[in-house]
Amino acid sequence: MKSLHSAQFIVSQSIDSDAIFTLLQHEFSLHETDHTRLKCHYLDTFDWRMYQKNYVCSWYQTANKRAKNREGIFFIHEKETGNSICELPLSRVPKFSKDINHQAYRSMLDNILGIRALMTVAVLTVKRRQLIILDEEHKTLALLQLEQYTIDESADDDQPAGRLIVCPVRGYPKVFKRVVQLVTEQLKLPHSREALLDEVLTVTGKRPDTCKLTGFQELESSFSTWEAVRILLQHLFSVMQANEYGLREAIDTEFLHDYRVAVRRIRSILGQIKHVFPDKLLAYFKREFSWLGTVTTPTRDLDMYLLKFDGYIQALPDDLQQHLEMFRLFLQRHWKIEHARLCRALDSKRYQKLTSEWQKILANADMPLQREMSTGSQAQETCNAAEPARIVARQRIWKLYKRILKEGGSITPQSHDEDLHELRKSCKKFRYLIEFFQDYYVGKSMKQLLKTLKQLQDNLGDFQDLCVQIEQLNGFAEQMQQEGLADTKTIMAMGVLVERLNERKTALRAEFRRQFESFIQPEKKAVFVEALRVQQHEGVTE
Amino acid sequence: MKIVACYNVKGGIGKTAAAVNLAFLAAHEGARTLVWDLDPQGAASFYFRIKPKVKKGSKGLLTGKKTLEDVVKGTDYPNLDLIPADFSYRNLDLQLDEVKKSDTRIQKLLKPLASEYDFIFLDCPPSISLVSENTLIAADAVIVPTIPTTLSLRTLDQIVEFCNKLNIDHTKIITFFSMMDNRKKLHKQIVENPPQHVRVLDASIPYASDVERMGVYRQPVPVFAGNSRAAKAYRALWEEIKSVLH
Numbered sequence: 001m002k003s004l005h006s007a008q009f010i011v012s013q014s015i016d017s018d019a020i021f022t023l024l025q026h027e028f029s030l031h032e033t034d035h036t037r038l039k040c041h042y043l044d045t046f047d048w049r050m051y052q053k054n055y056v057c058s059w060y061q062t063a064n065k066r067a068k069n070r071e072g073i074f075f076i077h078e079k080e081t082g083n084s085i086c087e088l089p090l091s092r093v094p095k096f097s098k099d100i101n102h103q104a105y106r107s108m109l110d111n112i113l114g115i116r117a118l119m120t121v122a123v124l125t126v127k128r129r130q131l132i133i134l135d136e137e138h139k140t141l142a143l144l145q146l147e148q149y150t151i152d153e154s155a156d157d158d159q160p161a162g163r164l165i166v167c168p169v170r171g172y173p174k175v176f177k178r179v180v181q182l183v184t185e186q187l188k189l190p191h192s193r194e195a196l197l198d199e200v201l202t203v204t205g206k207r208p209d210t211c212k213l214t215g216f217q218e219l220e221s222s223f224s225t226w227e228a229v230r231i232l233l234q235h236l237f238s239v240m241q242a243n244e245y246g247l248r249e250a251i252d253t254e255f256l257h258d259y260r261v262a263v264r265r266i267r268s269i270l271g272q273i274k275h276v277f278p279d280k281l282l283a284y285f286k287r288e289f290s291w292l293g294t295v296t297t298p299t300r301d302l303d304m305y306l307l308k309f310d311g312y313i314q315a316l317p318d319d320l321q322q323h324l325e326m327f328r329l330f331l332q333r334h335w336k337i338e339h340a341r342l343c344r345a346l347d348s349k350r351y352q353k354l355t356s357e358w359q360k361i362l363a364n365a366d367m368p369l370q371r372e373m374s375t376g377s378q379a380q381e382t383c384n385a386a387e388p389a390r391i392v393a394r395q396r397i398w399k400l401y402k403r404i405l406k407e408g409g410s411i412t413p414q415s416h417d418e419d420l421h422e423l424r425k426s427c428k429k430f431r432y433l434i435e436f437f438q439d440y441y442v443g444k445s446m447k448q449l450l451k452t453l454k455q456l457q458d459n460l461g462d463f464q465d466l467c468v469q470i471e472q473l474n475g476f477a478e479q480m481q482q483e484g485l486a487d488t489k490t491i492m493a494m495g496v497l498v499e500r501l502n503e504r505k506t507a508l509r510a511e512f513r514r515q516f517e518s519f520i521q522p523e524k525k526a527v528f529v530e531a532l533r534v535q536q537h538e539g540v541t542e
Numbered sequence: 543m544k545i546v547a548c549y550n551v552k553g554g555i556g557k558t559a560a561a562v563n564l565a566f567l568a569a570h571e572g573a574r575t576l577v578w579d580l581d582p583q584g585a586a587s588f589y590f591r592i593k594p595k596v597k598k599g600s601k602g603l604l605t606g607k608k609t610l611e612d613v614v615k616g617t618d619y620p621n622l623d624l625i626p627a628d629f630s631y632r633n634l635d636l637q638l639d640e641v642k643k644s645d646t647r648i649q650k651l652l653k654p655l656a657s658e659y660d661f662i663f664l665d666c667p668p669s670i671s672l673v674s675e676n677t678l679i680a681a682d683a684v685i686v687p688t689i690p691t692t693l694s695l696r697t698l699d700q701i702v703e704f705c706n707k708l709n710i711d712h713t714k715i716i717t718f719f720s721m722m723d724n725r726k727k728l729h730k731q732i733v734e735n736p737p738q739h740v741r742v743l744d745a746s747i748p749y750a751s752d753v754e755r756m757g758v759y760r761q762p763v764p765v766f767a768g769n770s771r772a773a774k775a776y777r778a779l780w781e782e783i784k785s786v787l788h
Contacts, residue, residue, distance in 0.1 A: 088572030139591035140618045171615035
């Protein structure tokens with residue numbers, strides 16, 4: 001619906017509705033409503049997707065717990081203009097786009113949120129007094145809302161200033177303009193220059209800063225390998241920590257996913273950047289981060305099944321679709337068990353020890369260098385720590401590139417599925433290293449490389465996922481029978497699903513060769529070689 | 543965007559009340575909704591307390607001097623707008639007759655509003671005319687309130703015949719029983735044996751004073767009598783119409 005901009009003014013405590021009433025009553029017929037107290041929940045995703053798109057999401061409900069109508073209203077406003085995009089009655093705070101019934105708004109949210117959940121980023125108590133400007137038929141021509149705000153969990157003296165909001169009604173612009181003119185000229189109220197959400201975030205000290213979660217700090221070319229590795233590992237550990245709350249609370253599946261990616265990347269650095277950590281320490285961290293990967297896998301696998309579930313249903317003939325529902329129930333039931341197990345692992349002494357040891361190591365800027373001095377063998381163990389990071393990383397990347405060429409080149413239609421999995425792992429390590437040390441290479445050629453690599457990785461990743469799913473589905477069917485959750489039709493539906501997945505797997509396998517050949521095209525290879533080439537004099541110990 | 547025309551050849555059978563209440567319920571659920579009061583009597587505009595006046599009148603709209611967007615008025619309810627009636631609409635038939643492609647002109651006028659609204663309700667004047675023909679062509683569904691009496695059923699047949707004559711898909715026609723009085727035997731008999739050649743909805747609107755009181759309150763029934771029989775009946779009717787439209 002075409003909306004006009006509302007006008008918002010900052011009001012001091014001394015201005016009350018009487019002053020506004022007195023000002024407007026000479027020209028307009030007015031109706032004043034009682035005070036209402038509302039709870040406003042500002043909503044956004046963990047990574048501020050709505051805010052980034054210049055939208056403000058909120059859910060309002062009366063703060064009067066004895067009120068008859070406690071139905072809430074969900075709003076989407078444009079942040080800069082305050083224009084209302086959507087106003088929907090909603091009984092509870094929405095979490096995902098699917099919680100919105102309205103098709104157009106659901107699809108708008110779906111495009112922005114993806115699979116991320118909306119979370120409450122601030123809660124505000126709004127004390128509102130409303131003045132309605134009426135014509136002789138008692139039709140509303142404009143609305144004035146005088147609001148005072150209290151942020152929950154914020155000190156009394158540290159609250160946003162009150163506001164007077166003049167809301168136009170479509171088709172009555174003259175009234176709106178006149179009211180704005182009177183308020184500006186007679187009451188001399190200043191216009192608010194900032195969205196209320198921004199003011200609330202300033203007061204609460206929250207900033208919608210996503211850079212710290214997505215981007216790495218720039219690596220200087222003079223950095224030693226340890227200096228660079230330490231920065232990367234610190235960043236990845238902070239990503240782990242930032243996602244821990246969300247994965248424990250199961251806010252959405254991306255928390256666990258991002259947590260696992262951070263763990264995998266840490267493992268990749270530990271495994272790929274050799275001779276930086278002393279052997280004993282390296283073995284400990286490799287083992288413990290591998291354990292962390294393992295304990296998070298079952299929940300992630302079940303997340304994946306549940307995320308793909310609607311697609312599974314669509315893949316089945318109509319008459320079998322309803323029979324897969326028991327499988328969903330089975331997955332949900334096991335998800336709860338596995339998630340509880342994961343939370344226990346995160347509460348364990350083993351995990352606490354790992355995180356505290358890890359923090360100790362990362363806090364110590366010179367640790368590997370000090371060890372280097374102690375004995376001959378330890379000096380050998382950490383001999384790359386003081387070497388320039390750009391050389392050590394480049395050499396390793398080059399080696400991985402050659403490994404990918406070798407592994408991929410040897411794959412034939414008769415090769416085992418495991419061979420593709422090995423190649424997939426090599427590609428992943430290669431990709432991570434390029435991303436970690438991207439500051440050391442010319443951007444454009446690397447971007448080309450990453451684009452082609454991504455397509456190859458998608459093919460290998462989907463193929464591997466299908467291999468695992470097909471194997472697990474057969475196991476699940478047996479388990480469901482044991483748990484009394486599967487009748488013949490359900491087993492039949494799962495059997496058909498396995499068939500469909502097998503068809504897709506065969507198609508992906510056929511597609512692999514084309515993707516790989518695109519990756520190793522001579523001209524692309526030349527670009528990579530140029531970008532990755534290690535100079536003769538830059539040789540370091542591998 | 544779905545266009546829903548509330549239409550009947552007869553007057554005073556709850557057409558405007560249906561358009562106003564159904565539009566209110568749609569908007570209350572969050573759907574972006576518009577009512578176009580095409581009846582020069584301006585009853586829908588009256589219910590929304592909006593003056594039945596359109597700048598430059600129907601001629602302004604048909605000649606393109608004004609677009610529908612220019613004359614939309616916000617009602618007192620979120621998500622609900624109105625294009626008011628205008629006295630000039632009494633000549634809309636004649637004016638339509640003077641323009642090219644006269645039977646699809648209303649459809650053309652509504653087209654630019656497609657992205658702005660989820661539902662547009664047309665409150666049609668009670669007649670068989672070029673305006674009716676336009677609204678029947680433009681609408682995705684034609685809601686025909688019908689009093690369960692013999693004469694009203696005869697009118698329903700005439701509407702179906704009118705559609706057939708104009709080659710308009712008569713499956714668009716959806717009827718419901720309006721002003722249904724359970725005390726009357728004939729009403730009950732007709733409701734129990736509804737006509738088979740046209741879609742008749744299960745929900746019906748009772749003969750209730752709350753519907754008449756809309757004129758006193760100048761509000762949709764769910765606003766001033768949310769738990770009344772009439773409000774519940776309109777809710778049931780809207781649920782059924784939604785399922786037909788999807």
